[in-house]
Ligand SMILES: CC(C)C[C@H](C(=O)NO)C(=O)N[C@@H](CC(=O)O)C(=O)NCc1ccccc1
């Protein structure tokens with residue numbers, strides 16, 4: 723028997739999108755976080771004050787980092803690998819039309835993989851594959867490749 727210590731990560735939603743209600747955004751993010759905390763000893767704590775490990779926000783075009791978004795389509799979002807300040811943060815391209823389940827959950831789950839330290843996978847069936855595949859948030863199970871990846875980091 724070994725005692726698994728959960729790695730606590732604080733999360734904050736900085737900017738919402740007009741495409742969805744606050745409740746829908748919170749739900750999509752909660753489901754996306756759960757994908758990872760179900761696969762590795764991670765604990766996500768939602769905070770509202772400033773300091774947080776993972777800050778999620780929506781932005782368009784140039785938005786304060788060196789990776790301006792590109793308008794509709796193309797890049798949908800990006801995330802920074804774990805670290806100080808912008809480390810772990812996730813930015814969603816506001817020029818996309820964000821919808822419930824269809825894509826906010828999927829993109830958030832993919833981006834959070836980056837926030838936790840995972841890079842893109844070559845396995846086309848993985849969540850961390852560079853190209854977008856639709857997954858339904860309801861009965862989603864993390865592909866094996868991604869589960870192995872996150873356990874290599876936090877298992
Ligand atoms: C070079 C980076 C900044 C490209 C960017 C990405 O991978 N962010 O994590 C991105 O938005 N990729 C698109 C690729 C594409 O348009 O097909 C994407 O849909 N990312 C979200 C995604 C990718 C795979 C599975 C689920 C969601």
Ligand SMILES: [Ca+2]
Nearest residue numbers: 793795797815
């Ligand atoms: Ca875009």
Ligand SMILES: [Zn+2]
Nearest residue numbers: 785787789813
């Ligand atoms: Zn950004």
Ligand SMILES: [Zn+2]
Nearest residue numbers: 832836842852
């Ligand atoms: Zn990616």
